[in-house]
Amino acid sequence: MLFFIYRDGERVVSVAIARFATNQDKARRYSSEIRATTTAVTVGTIFTCLVQGITAGLGYYVAGVPAPVLCGVLTALAALVPVVGTGIIWVPLALLVAINGAYLKAGLLVLWCILFVGLADNAIRPLAIGATSNIPVPAIVLGAICGVFALGILGLILGPVLFAILITVWRDATTTDQVDNEQNY
Secondary structure: HHHHHHHHHHHHHHHHHHHHHOOOOHHHHHHHHHHHHHHHHHHHHHHHHHHHHHHHHHHHHHHHOHHHHHHHHHHHHHHOOHHHHHOOHHHHHHHHHOOOOOHHHHHHHHHHHHHHHHHHHHHHHHHHHHOOOOOOOOHHHHHHHHHHHHHHHHHHHHHHHEEEEHHHHHHHHHHHHHHHHHHHH
């Protein structure tokens, strides 16, 4: 189904706008905003997961974790899970390092993962998404948090998209009010 949406989606949306929209310019702008935001959120999420996996992999290598590349890939995949994602991988690995007697390395690995891997999600994702869309960073963060609570993992993408739609509608409403007020004077 995703194949056909990807292949024919643009054509279906333009036919739907032509047939059903009363204001086609506004409908095209909203459609464009939704597409740009969805793309930005998806690419930003994937980029953030890759950065977290690479950063964690470096920490695993330095700490002497067996198969650090595999564990880094697993961390990148686990980063898709909200809130506890990367911790699913690095907490047991830090315990493994501590069980093997390298307490200092285990402590440094925990510190590395909290400071650089965990906070990368909060720093890189909003910046990556905000750089490619015209949504304010607080709206992206708030949209992702609210989306996760309301919709689960799908909310990571749909939350910021819904906030982008609301921001676009708000900008249209306030711009229209300003133009109307200026014409009345």
